[in-house]
Amino acid sequence: MPATYELLCLENPLLDIQAQGDEALLEKYGLKPNDAILAEEKHMGLYEELMEGHDAKLLAGGAAQNTARGAQYLLPPDSVIFIGCVGKDKYADILLEANKKAGLKVNYRYDDKQPTGRCGVVITGHNRSMCTDLAAANCYKIEHLKENWDLVEQSKAYYVGGYHLTVSVEATMALAKEAAKENKPFCLSLSAPFIPQFFKDPLDQTAPYWDYVIGNETEATSYADSHDLKTHDIPAIAKHLANLPKENGKRKRIAIVTQGTDPTIIAVQGESDVKTFPVHSIDKKEIVDTTGAGDAFAGGFFAGVAKGEKLETCVDMGQWLAALSLRELGPSYPFPQKSY
């Protein structure tokens, strides 16, 4: 069967409810200024409070869905497909609308009982606290992937957000193993510090299948701590990730660590030198919102991988797209479309 999609992405389709907050709001819900967590019972009032008292914006989110929109932004029409589970509600319609605008194909499973997942994004100054109530996104099961296996077969590469390890390790592993079997690239993001910390075992189960692993400096550091690497040196951690045992010997693993405005660090399996790429500078005055900048980087980078570009160009595409996303509200990209 001929491949139809360059990239298939799996994770949680979420609606971002994003607003400016203050210390009192963070304290009320026990949130850290800069974090990403799963919501507990005590957080459930946050979403309405953001909408009613803080003039929140409703934006398409979900980290890997943001990456999928980003990759599609740089690729020919119908190159990327995103899968995940939503509810039958108006929130899902907002997600569909944003994806349609970006030309991103989706294959959502609609849950009958649960609403679409929400991520409360509380901005205080340069910080951003994200609190996610997965709801329908948590109902994605391996059966749903199996029912749509034709899409998996029709895709040339797979990208799974590490956040999905809280939802379906089975679905993640099914893609990982299929990639190794068919010699297709399998990409995993570390997503947030709590993934290497509290989902260490499922993460380690996926590790032999990583052809690409991507994260930021706080996620890399969290990985180092939970795996007792006894270092916070980012190049050393990247090198460790790149050289973990690997299932598919036909591809060298590439580990990518972004560091905000500091250079992006890349380690390639078996290579002693770690590569360093300065970011595209952007005037502070032009930054509208940093939410989703890392997701945008991944989108640009993996669009480059899909096009078969060399590593330097993939990084440049990632940084170019991240710089565009920084100028938009939320994890969005500018329209009319700019070309790389």
Ligand code: 26A
């Ligand atoms: C399971 N969790 C906690 C999550 C997320 C998430 N996406 C999927 N699963 N928590 C936050 N996000 C998304 O991260 C983006 C910024 O990088 C938010 O929806 C936001 O768009």
